[in-house]
Amino acid sequence: MSTRQLNEQEARECKTEQRSYLWGFGLALVLTLIPFGLVAFADVERMTLWLTIGGCALAQVIVHLRFFMHITLAKNKREDLLLVLFTVLILVILCGGTLWILFDLYKRMLPGMMP
Amino acid sequence: MSDATSLIFGRLGWDALPFWSMLDDHSAMSIINGVIATGAAGMVVLGILAAIVLVTWLGKWKYLWSKWLTSPDHKKIGIMFIVIALVMLSRAIIEAVFMRAQQAVGLDGGFLTAEHFGELFTTHGTIMIFFMAMPFLTGIINYVMPLQIGARDLSFPVMNQISLGLTAAGAALTMISLVLAPFSTGGWTGYPPFTELSYNPGAGVDYWLWAVTLSTLSSTLTGINFAVTIFKKRAPGMTLFRMPLFTWTALCTAILMIFGMPPLTVATGLLALDRYLDFHMFTTDLGGNMMNYVNLLWAFGHPEVYILILPPFGIFSEIFATFSGKRIYGYKILVIATMCIAILSFTVWLHHFFTMGQSAHINAAFGIATMLIGIPTGVKVYDWMLTMYRGRIRLSVPMVYAIGFIMLFVLGGMTGIILATPSVDYQVHNSLFLIAHFHNMLIPGLLFGMLSATNFWFPKAFGFRLEERWGYRAAFCWIIGFMLAFFPLYVLGLMGMPRRSVAYFEPQYVPWMITAGIGALVILAALLCLLIQLWVSIRDRHANNVFAGDPWDGRTLEWGISSPPPEYNFPVIPEIYSIDAFMTEKDRGQGWQAPDRYDDIEMPANSAMGVIIGITGLAMAFGLTWYMWWLVIGAGLVTLVAVIARGFGRTTTRTIAACEVQRTHEHWLEQVRLTHPIDRSLEQTTSNHGRPVPPIEGAVQ
Amino acid sequence: MSSGNTRALEGNSRHPGLNLGPAHAQEEDTREEMVFGFWVFMMSDLILFGLLFATYVTMLGGTAGGPGPKELFELKSAFIQTMILLVSSVTFGMASLALKYREDKARLVVWLLVTLALGLAFLFFELKDFHSMFDKGGVPSRSGYLSAFFSLVPLHGLHVTGACIWLVALLGQMAVHGLDAPVKTGILRLAILWHFLDIVWIGIFSLVYLGGLS
């Protein structure tokens, strides 16, 4: 199969999209380097460290969704976005509930299982 | 056993045969239990042989293969799901009768061993949930939902076949476990550490694990299929808020399947890792923690009960509207209530283990969340009652089930609210009170829903009405039998009798137990009535034929096509302008029309994928259960190859010519013209051939 | 990046992941259903991973005197795996763009092969990691904590393995049938799976590795 010739607009779009992937890569890279760097080299207080790791992870998830998965706030994408948000809601309920319940149980009955 | 045989047969030996233990141990107890188990195994073997002989004798293998097993048609797949459900229902009811008989004479003993009783409640519970309820509702949704939204099939017909294959494989595995025993004794919930290898080294728990896993996979795929179909395949003009209520509940059920099944997959998967690879997730030693299992199981378990109950809610909504001759009262509120229930159902799972030891404030939070579900459910009950209010109610068979449902279900709901109070739950947890409560939800809710749906849509699927006399008998036997069998259990629970007890030592239980036993017999009679009803209806099928397609003066799209529908459902995809689309058409005198023009229709082609995956799934599960590793690996490879090879196939559709569509449709229209329209007083007579007199302003005549 | 352009790109998007746009209009409807269905499946899978994460956290204390994260994990190896997966996400993106704009089979195949190589490299490093953990006594039968680890991280690895097999199968289909509609749909869905697995990996390296080592 021969390569399709791009018209001007398509060429432009192609460039933009390519750049969008690279933007995603750059941002993700930064958001990876920060937590790894902190853990490897810095001597930070534990809670701050955990919060930073968590924050960077969340930000990176959003970067991936936006730049690699093309889930955006645009009007016609609402269905996908709603599905993601609904999943997040269920995840928060199930995982949050699990942690709440089990750590409470540990506190009362199995202190040995506390990390 | 020599090395070679154990390589081939794993740990499967002669002692798996149900009469084996009888040969060693000649005590009366052993003989009785051996005879019962052997009888059950014999029925399985005979049943399979009889089916094979029958099909061969009728010369129908080819027909069975090309018209059913490899058919991607959602209607046929739906019917096959329901057939599985009915077979498994019969087995599970017989098991229930045995349990009731045991407990009726169970003062200081009885005739069943504790092992045998344990297998009975485990298979009964597992089958009723995973291989009766799930296939039944999946079958009904499969059949009805695409017709209601004006679609020609589900979004993924081959995946639908695979779902069917997986469910059939799981059901077959539970059947095989009767012949090559034993099944698990760990209850349908399979709590570790009892189900861990160290306490339960036999094959029983593994049977249970893989049967449940097959069913879970099937339901996950089904959920995705239903949800995508409803989102993407609605006829033009059918906005979300014009969908029939049954389709709404199907959507919410599908969403619950998608998000509610994974916790079970995690729970059973981790238990399997414990049993097969010596993990320590739920063991009692080395840092394992069985409370995790309980948590995961019920994170599935509660959404599951709403998977079971939402479709009946939708079914009853259709039935109350149709047989009251009125539009459903409070359509929007019913939809919103359904959505609220679906979301709330993810927030209450802890009420199944209030007594596990967590702090009171956690119990309180989940208890309150549980009670909140009562609100949208109550709203629904009022909406149904207001639908009947001032309607022209016809007490047809589905309506009898529906009214039985509404009264008994409210009662069961009340006991649910009682159980949602943690301090009360501490008293009755794990007692027969709980058994009474959930049967009070599941039988009047789920089972009556399925049976009334069967009575309601059977004429659509097969082109003739189900005979009503035996239908009424079955319905009343169900209602009375249920009350006799389960109301005493509330009392027994309050008297302190634990669930899952093979025997007891309190003489004051006996009268209640005997009453419950009689109730179980009435339920058995109900099952017989259902079978006779089916038989009589098939015998009288010509007199009761409803080819014109609308025997109940229906309101939604599926009634506007022939009975049975053509495989493509609609000659042209209809356009929708309102809810109750078909009633609107009839109201305007626009029902039964010929389209301006016919087009070729593209339908999915037959495929053997479902059969292949079903068989390899069964083989893998069986091999895993008995440690026949060659079978597991072989079947796994076949699955992989089949899936990859399927990806290389390209002719996945076939075309039905426009002229054939036209011929079929015009033949039907001609028959409709020749059918004498009847009014509702003649609905249950042989003059009902599926064409009602026209309505006046949406009201039934 | 001008916003006008982005909007134009999003204007005809009908499903998650990259949309092929007007140049590939035929079979757009089935493609929309297929990709959306796959997306729904991913969400179901996400719940599965989420619960395994939560369960992992509850098992952190269950080391039963056996080795814990500090003894078992190596930051460098985790970093290498993270980088490989991240780069493979971008290379898959390039493959998608080659499909969308040029329908250039050669370029597409090259990018896919690069992605495949990265996937395999990831698996190699992961297995090497497990091997060294085993050597240090970090086997799943040692403790509840290790069981939880080995039920979570290898599951992700299994997903990656599945994705690699799928990729090879798609390359095979392309060789037989050319770049036809089912192959295109397959690549779009595989792309979603690939990016999804990278997102799950973010959770793994943050929670399991970085959380364990800090």
Ligand code: HEM
């Ligand atoms: C048709 C009439 C039925 C009868 C007579 C019946 C009877 C019983 C009995 C005697 C038990 C054991 C109670 C105990 O633990 O002491 C039981 C348990 C159970 N039943 Fe039924 N049942 C019926 C229908 C159903 C239906 C329709 C469902 C679900 C759709 C169902 C689901 C279950 C479950 C989940 C258990 C718990 C099993 C366990 O303990 O693990 N049953 N039933």
Ligand SMILES: [Cu+2]
């Ligand atoms: Cu519940």
